[in-house]
Amino acid sequence: MNAQAKPREFPLPSSVKVIPGTERAQAAYPYHIQFTQADDRKFWFYNSMHFPEPMSAFDMVTAEAAYCALGAANTRVHCLPTTLGIDHRIINGRVYIGGNAVTDPAEIARRTVEFQKRAFHYYQNWESLYAQWKQKMLKLIEDAKALPDPVLPEFEPLENVHAGRGVASNHDLLVTYQKTLEGYFRMWHHHFEFLLLGYGAYLTFFGFCKKAFPEITDQTIARMVAGIDAEIFRPDDELRRLARCAVELNVDAHFRDGAAAADIMHSLRESGEAGRRWLDELQVSREPWFNINVGDGFYHYHRSWNDDLSMPFSGLTSYVRSVRAGEPLDRQVGRLQDERRQLIADYRDLLSSDEERAAYDQMIGLAHRVFPYVEGHKFYCEHWYTNLFFNKIRAFGTMLAGQGFFASAEDVFQLTHYELEAAIIDSMNAWSTGAEPRGPAYWPPIIAERKAAIAVWARHETPPALGPIPDVIDDPAIVMLWGITRESLDNWLSAGDAGDSNELRGFAASSGVVEGIARIVKSVEEISRLQDGDILVCQVTNPTWAPIFHKIRAAVSDIGGSMSHAAIVAREYGLPAVVGTGNATSKIKDGQRIRVDGGRGIVTLLL
Amino acid sequence: MPDAKYISWFRDVGLEDRPRVGGKGGSLGELERAGIDVPRGFVVRTEAFERFVEALELQAPVRSRVQGLAAGDLDGTASLARELRARFDDAQLPPELELEIRKAYAALCQAGSMPAVAVRSSATTEDAADASFAGLQDTYLWVLQADAVARKIRSCWASLYSLESLSYRRRQGLAESTVAMAVVVQTMVDARTAGVMFTRSPISGDRSVITIEGSWGLGSAVVGGEVTPDRWVVAKITGEIPVRDISDKAICHVPAAGGGVDVVPVESSLRREPCLSDQELQSLRAIGRQVERHYGRPQDIEWAVERHTNRILLLQSRPETVWSNKDNQPAATPASDPLLHVMNIFGGQR
Numbered sequence: 001m002n003a004q005a006k007p008r009e010f011p012l013p014s015s016v017k018v019i020p021g022t023e024r025a026q027a028a029y030p031y032h033i034q035f036t037q038a039d040d041r042k043f044w045f046y047n048s049m050h051f052p053e054p055m056s057a058f059d060m061v062t063a064e065a066a067y068c069a070l071g072a073a074n075t076r077v078h079c080l081p082t083t084l085g086i087d088h089r090i091i092n093g094r095v096y097i098g099g100n101a102v103t104d105p106a107e108i109a110r111r112t113v114e115f116q117k118r119a120f121h122y123y124q125n126w127e128s129l130y131a132q133w134k135q136k137m138l139k140l141i142e143d144a145k146a147l148p149d150p151v152l153p154e155f156e157p158l159e160n161v162h163a164g165r166g167v168a169s170n171h172d173l174l175v176t177y178q179k180t181l182e183g184y185f186r187m188w189h190h191h192f193e194f195l196l197l198g199y200g201a202y203l204t205f206f207g208f209c210k211k212a213f214p215e216i217t218d219q220t221i222a223r224m225v226a227g228i229d230a231e232i233f234r235p236d237d238e239l240r241r242l243a244r245c246a247v248e249l250n251v252d253a254h255f256r257d258g259a260a261a262a263d264i265m266h267s268l269r270e271s272g273e274a275g276r277r278w279l280d281e282l283q284v285s286r287e288p289w290f291n292i293n294v295g296d297g298f299y300h301y302h303r304s305w306n307d308d309l310s311m312p313f314s315g316l317t318s319y320v321r322s323v324r325a326g327e328p329l330d331r332q333v334g335r336l337q338d339e340r341r342q343l344i345a346d347y348r349d350l351l352s353s354d355e356e357r358a359a360y361d362q363m364i365g366l367a368h369r370v371f372p373y374v375e376g377h378k379f380y381c382e383h384w385y386t387n388l389f390f391n392k393i394r395a396f397g398t399m400l401a402g403q404g405f406f407a408s409a410e411d412v413f414q415l416t417h418y419e420l421e422a423a424i425i426d427s428m429n430a431w432s433t434g435a436e437p438r439g440p441a442y443w444p445p446i447i448a449e450r451k452a453a454i455a456v457w458a459r460h461e462t463p464p465a466l467g468p469i470p471d472v473i474d475d476p477a478i479v480m481l482w483g484i485t486r487e488s489l490d491n492w493l494s495a496g497d498a499g500d501s502n503e504l505r506g507f508a509a510s511s512g513v514v515e516g517i518a519r520i521v522k523s524v525e526e527i528s529r530l531q532d533g534d535i536l537v538c539q540v541t542n543p544t545w546a547p548i549f550h551k552i553r554a555a556v557s558d559i560g561g562s563m564s565h566a567a568i569v570a571r572e573y574g575l576p577a578v579v580g581t582g583n584a585t586s587k588i589k590d591g592q593r594i595r596v597d598g599g600r601g602i603v604t605l606l607l
Numbered sequence: 608m609p610d611a612k613y614i615s616w617f618r619d620v621g622l623e624d625r626p627r628v629g630g631k632g633g634s635l636g637e638l639e640r641a642g643i644d645v646p647r648g649f650v651v652r653t654e655a656f657e658r659f660v661e662a663l664e665l666q667a668p669v670r671s672r673v674q675g676l677a678a679g680d681l682d683g684t685a686s687l688a689r690e691l692r693a694r695f696d697d698a699q700l701p702p703e704l705e706l707e708i709r710k711a712y713a714a715l716c717q718a719g720s721m722p723a724v725a726v727r728s729s730a731t732t733e734d735a736a737d738a739s740f741a742g743l744q745d746t747y748l749w750v751l752q753a754d755a756v757a758r759k760i761r762s763c764w765a766s767l768y769s770l771e772s773l774s775y776r777r778r779q780g781l782a783e784s785t786v787a788m789a790v791v792v793q794t795m796v797d798a799r800t801a802g803v804m805f806t807r808s809p810i811s812g813d814r815s816v817i818t819i820e821g822s823w824g825l826g827s828a829v830v831g832g833e834v835t836p837d838r839w840v841v842a843k844i845t846g847e848i849p850v851r852d853i854s855d856k857a858i859c860h861v862p863a864a865g866g867g868v869d870v871v872p873v874e875s876s877l878r879r880e881p882c883l884s885d886q887e888l889q890s891l892r893a894i895g896r897q898v899e900r901h902y903g904r905p906q907d908i909e910w911a912v913e914r915h916t917n918r919i920l921l922l923q924s925r926p927e928t929v930w931s932n933k934d935n936q937p938a939a940t941p942a943s944d945p946l947l948h949v950m951n952i953f954g955g956q957r
Contacts, residue, residue, distance in 0.1 A: 081954055108954075115953060120946050200952045207951060212938035214811035215840060217849050346844040350814045356937040362945035476952050511847045599849050 010465040010493075012040045019092055019460055024446075025453030028057045028416055029090045033064070039089065044096040045465040047088075048582075049482055049559050050298055052539055054093025054457035057450060058393065058413040058420065061184065062298050063088050063095050069188035074196060074477060078122070079114035083475045093457040096466060099475040119197050126369050130194065133373070137190055137380040144183050144388040147176050149395045150424075152431045170428035173396075177424050180392045181417060187389075191381040196477060198370040203476075205367040208360065212351060217508060217599070219571060224344050225367045226568055228336045230375040233572075235292045235305065236546035238285040239312055240329045243319030245281050249274040255320040258528065261309035288384055296540055297382030300394075300413045304387040314527055315547020322550070331572070396424065403427055404440035406447065414447040464492040504581045504588075504603040506556070509567035511599030512576035514554040515606065520590040535596060537588050549573045554596040556584045556603050570598070578603050611707050613655040617648055627652045629729025629789035634924055641901040643894060644920045647718055648793030649711045653731060655704055656764055656787050662701050663694060670783040673768070678777045688770040695765035700757055708760065708792075709753045715794055723749045723795035723862060725922075726759035728766060731787055748827060749795050751866040756792060763790045796920050797862060800882040801826030801911035802836055804891055805927060806843070806899040812930035814905060817841045817895045821882050823873050824859030826909055826922065833870070834858055837882050841892050848888060853881050887912060890919055898924050904931065 013035040018026045026034075051063065071085020084100040102108055122129060150173045160169075202225060209221045246252045251274050254267050265282075268275035286306055294311055295302030305312045322329055344364065351357045397412030400423060406412060415423060423439050430437035469489060478484050519534040521527060527548060530536065535554045546569045549555065555570050555577040570577035576598030578584075584603060588594060593606040620628045620636035628636065632650035639645050663669050669691065676684055699705070716722045727746040745766045747759040766772065767788055776786065802821030807814045820829060820836040828834045834857065840850035856873050863869040883891070891910060898906050898921070905927040911920050942948055 081950075112950075112954065116946075119949070119953070120944075123946050123949070197949075200949050203952050204948045208939050208948075213813050213815040215808050215813040215816045215849070217842065217847060220842065220845055220847065223845075343844060347815060350843070351938075352814070352935055353937055355940050358941035359937070359939035359948070362941055363939070363948050366945055366948070508849065511849070599847055600851075 009469060010043075010467060011463055013044060013089070013091075013096075013466045014040050016091055016463065016466060019453075019456055022092065022453035022456055025057075025093075025450045026091065028419070028450065029060060030416070030418065033060075033088060033090050035089045035091055035096075040467060042087075042098050043465065043467045043470050044089065044098040045482070045484060046462055047095045047097045047482070048464070050296060051095040052559055053299065054454045055090060055095060056093075056300065056413045056454060057416045059299055060090060061181075061417045063090070065185045065188040066191070067097070068185065069192045070195075070477075072189065073192040077193075078119045078197065079111045080196065080476065081108045081112040081115050083477050086477065092460065092462060093454055094462045098467075099478045101475050122194065122197050123201065123366065123369070126194075126373075130373050133190065133193060134380070137187075137385070140183060140187060140190070141380070141385055141388065144180070144385065144392070147179055147392060148172065149392075150176055150399045152399070152427070168432070170431045173424050173428055174421075176392075177396065177421060180389060183385075184389045187381055187385045191377060194370070194373045195377065196481075198374040199481065200476065201366045201370040202374060203479075205363040208363050209347075212356065212360070213347070216347075217511070219508065219510060219567065220343075222568070223340065223571065224347065224364065225371050226340075227371055227375050228333055228340065230372065231379040232375055232568070233331065233546075234379075235289045235312075236315070236569075237331065238289045239315050239547055240319055240331075242278070242281060242285055243316055243323050244329065246278055246316075246320050247323045249278050251275050251278050252320045252324060255313075255317045257317055259317075261313035264313060265309075291384040291387050292379065293383050293387055297378075297386040300390045300410075304383070307387070307391070311527060312547065315550065318547065318550050393420070396420065400424075400427060400439065403430075403437055405437070405443050407444065411443075411447045414450045415443070465489060502605040504556075504578075504584055504605075506578040506581035506584070506601050506603070507567070508597075508599055508601035509555075509577040509579045510570035510575060512554070512574070513595065513597045513599070514576050515593065515595045516553050518556070518588045518590065518592045518594045519552075520585055520588065522585060535594060537584050537594075539585055546572075549575060554598065555579075556581060556588070556594075556596060558582060558584050611711070613658065613704050613707050614649045614651050614711050616711075617645065617650070620650060626731055627654065627789065629653075629731050629791070630925065631727060631729035631923060632789050632791050633729075635791065635793070637901070638898065638921055638924055641897065643898060643901075644918065646794040646796050646920050646922065647715060648724070648791060649715070650729060651708060651760055651790040651792065653787035653789050655708075655760075656789070658701055658704055659698070659761075659764065663698055666698075667694075669694075670786075673773060673776070674783045676773065676777050678780070681774070684773050684777065685770050688768055688773055691768040692765050695761050695768065696758075698761070700761070705757060708757060712753050712756050712792065715792070718794075723751055723797075723866075724756060725791075725793045725795050726750050726756060726763060727791045727793070728763040729789040729791045731789060746827075748825065748868050749862045749866050755866060760790045760792070764788055793922070795862070796911040796922070797914045798825050798911035799823070799914040799917070800887075801909075801922075802829045802882075804895050804908045804910055805905070806895045806908070807905040807927060807930060808840070809929070812933070812935075815843050817843050817892050819883070819888060819891055821910075822856045822859060823877060823882050824861050824871075825868060826860075826911055827868060828858065828860040828870075830909065833860075839883070839888055841888055843892065843896060846889055846892060848885070851881070853879060855879055856882065883912070887917075887919065894919065894921065902926065 014037050016035070055063070067086050067088050074080045075084040082102050084102060086097050086099050088095055088097045102111060152173070153169055156168055205225065206221050209216050246255060251268060251271060254264050254271065254275070265279065268279055290305035290312060293302045293304045294308070319329060348357055348360055351360055393412060394409055397406060397409035400406055400412060401409045405423060412420065423443065426437045426439045473479060473485055514535065516533060516535045518537045519530050521530065521536060521538045530548055530551055532551050533553050534551070535556065536548065536552045537556045539558045549569055550573070552575065554575055557579045558581055559579070567577060567579055576596045578596055578598055578601050581603060588605060595604040595606060615624070615628060617636045617639045620633060621640055622633045622637050624636065625633040628650040635645050635648065660669055672687060676687065700708070712724070715724065725746060725748050745763050747762065750756055750759050767786060776783070800821050800823055802819065803826070805818045808816050808818055819839045819841060822829050822834045822836040829836045835854040837854055837856070838850070838852040839848055841848050855878050857878065858870050859873050860868045861871055895906070895908060898908060906924045907927045908924045909922040911922055912918070913920065939948070
């Protein structure tokens with residue numbers, strides 16, 4: 001293992017080439033997110049946490065909207081003293097990002113004054129502003145739901161004409177599309193309204209704990225702060241409720257292992273009054289709690305429970321079995337609350353002076369104040385709203401596919417949002433002229449080319465970082481949101497030095513040591529392959545996967561930190577978990593025996 | 608058994624008795640009173656030492672000879688040390704003292720299944736500098752008969768008159784009349800596994816973790832540094848075990864047939880096996896917390912797991928000194944406005 005064998009630097013952006021044959025797909029991304037020579041002066045890293053797979057042309061909108069809103073909050077709204085926004089570039093479908101630090105002391109001082117006027121107001125009025133935030137989000141969600149599906153009638157409805165509406169139906173397509181897009185950009189502004197402030201307050205307490213208790217684990221600090229009745233637990237709680245309900249109504253026999261959700265629902269509907277009552281209960285749970293998607297919400301194909309009932313029904317079947325076996329299923333909220341209180345008090349007792357205890361009280365108080373937002377926002381933003389957004393775009397896909405633009409509605413996601421507007425206007429125009437739209441001849445070959453490019457990109461490794469290595473990473477946004485430090489860069493540089501090591505390292509997310517059979521699950525469709533007692537190995541875990549935690553003995557993921565929702569759920573279930581290993585799904589073979597040491601963050605490949 | 612003239616049972620003494628029973632004796636009594644499992648035993652108090660020296664003085668002067676040494680007189684000190692050592696070895700204990708020790712030893716043998724005891728000096732001062740001067744750490748393991756017990760007690764006392772001890776006292780100009788020593792006689796634990804435990808991290812000083820080090824057999828192999836022990840870091844509050852370093856434990860100390868300790872190789876199948884189960888680690892954690900709570904400060908503890916019963920016993924507990932004596936900067940002090948703490952993150956002063 002020669003330390004000199006590898007160059008200790010990352011490639012420059014200009015040296016990363018578009019993979020031959022994918023140039024036109026690459027050109028679909030707008031000019032301002034293409035790398036240029038000027039970008040060589042700056043440090044970039046691959047945002048594999050949020051965008052682990054190559055982005056389709058439409059899905060790029062998430063990067064665009066999110067960085068637009070994140071930067072606005074940092075740079076102009078809260079005026080973070082030492083950092084501005086985050087730039088992004090896309091090459092080979094991969095999203096690279098780079099922070100813009102403020103280093104001039106005079107400028108930092110000027111921004112500090114502004115920051116305290118703004119951010120401190122948020123901290124002081126957190127509860128009322130957060131209550132107001134929820135109202136804003138619910139309104140935004142209502143507005144999105146109220147948008148009609150795009151349809152073009154043959155003739156304008158007579159009532160519109162008699163009412164003198166004066167605007168024809170093709171114009172409504174543009175309105176709906178633009179409102180859909182506008183809502184998504186607006187949602188991301190709401191998303192970042194509190195986010196950095198929330199993480200900052202949490203990290204303040206985190207930093208204190210690491211100083212006072214240098215050997216404390218990240219997960220212990222997380223447990224002191226994490227909420228117990230946070231929104232992220234609700235979807236799973238609803239499944240438990242429905243499982244109990246099925247047993248109480250005596251319809252539990254319908255939940256057969258391996259049966260499809262549609263078949264189970266059909267047999268319940270046919271079974272009589274009790275079955276229909278259960279289906280009514282299901283309906284209650286579905287709105288809104290099944291609006292949770294099976295990924296992080298950043299890809300159009302991360303569908304929600306409502307769109308794909310196989311995930312919740314797989315969990316339900318296993319919960320029903322537990323209820324029948326008399327196992328306790330309830331999350332014992334009261335007990336968990338007592339445990340958390342005790343944990344906080346016990347660590348407090350260990351501090352060396354009343355002065356230190358007073359500082360601890362101040363910091364944990366603030367962390368508790370901000371945490372409902374940190375945990376809760378994702379349900380409203382990345383899950384609920386994002387599902388509505390992608391489904392509305394899908395509706396345009398259905399309409400355009402019907403007009404021959406695409407072979408399937410899903411093809412719509414191969415267009416950028418700029419191109420989609422052009423395609424919609426093409427359709428509006430054709431409806432108004434009575435001629436054929438141009439899209440059906442124009443888009444199919446482009447879509448085929450782009451799909452092929454994504455497949456090529458997915459097969460190619462991409463460098464974890466690009467450009468000159470900074471001496472220190474002092475950008476609080478980068479450290480907070482991505483957990484990237486100078487140390488992690490050194491680890492990236494030395495990755496591969498260890499050769500054929502049979503160990504993978506990640507964040508120690510939930511302690512315990514377990515050996516078992518690894519089951520690689522890359523998408524929700526593969527969930528049913530999990531057998532009782534398997535170890536789940538996946539790219540990103542997510543609270544929606546909670547029901548299968550009931551089945552598995554341990555979890556390993558490519559992506560995620562010790563505060564990721566997967567880590568939280570694993571701790572809830574008392575399962576060992578190692579998250580953020582980088583490449584577990586490619587290094588581990590399906591069916592292989594592995595050992596997961598969740599306390600140390602190590603996965604060992606056996607045999 | 609009520610206190611006798613020269614000895615006290617552990618349960619009858621506590622830290623406040625240190626001037627007469629020494630630090631080790633006082634601590635063992637304190638532990639037993641706190642409900643901690645310690646091997647049964649008694650302390651031969653300083654009165655016994657005084658009585659013995661008094662008897663020696665009747666034959667020929669002891670203390671005045673030491674007092675008369677010049678501070679820099681190395682040759683004189685060495686020759687007096689040799690002479691006194693011989694006198695301590697040869698002299699019999701005064702009969703009433705001898706009888707009391709034999710009775711106590713017999714009671715100990717009757718109560719336990721083993722006649723084996725450890726005989727350990729118990730210094731009457733906690734002062735770190737004093738504790739470090741030679742002789743005060745004398746420990747004799749696996750002592751098997753009453754005669755040997757009496758002899759080892761005299762050996763512990765004699766260590767007060769070693770060259771190093773005498774030189775130290777002369778340099779410090781300590782009055783000989785204040786010099787005394789207690790001796791602990793304690794049932795020996797035939798340990799399957801033994802080691803040490805710190806109720807704070809010796810590496811970082813972190814008070815939220817317990818560091819446990821252990822190896823197969825008697826604890827003397829770990830304390831004496833003859834084996835690299837297994838090492839665990841256990842979170843004091845939650846019981847998580849973030850660090851498990853299982854080492855290759857080549858040798859272990861076991862009781863020798865005729866008394867004393869043998870060094871033997873560890874069976875190959877056990878060398879790389881953890882010497883404690885998770886359940887035992889959790890029991891040690893609970894005991895460590897209990898002792899720390901009792902004393903109100905972090906402790907440095909010696910423990911053993913009995914071979915046949917797997918019972919955990921404490922052999923010793925003393926206050927941790929390295930980190931406690933450091934000038935501890937608080938991790939943070941309260942701010943006039945709690946919100947100012949966030950500037951640690953946002954102000955770029957991480």
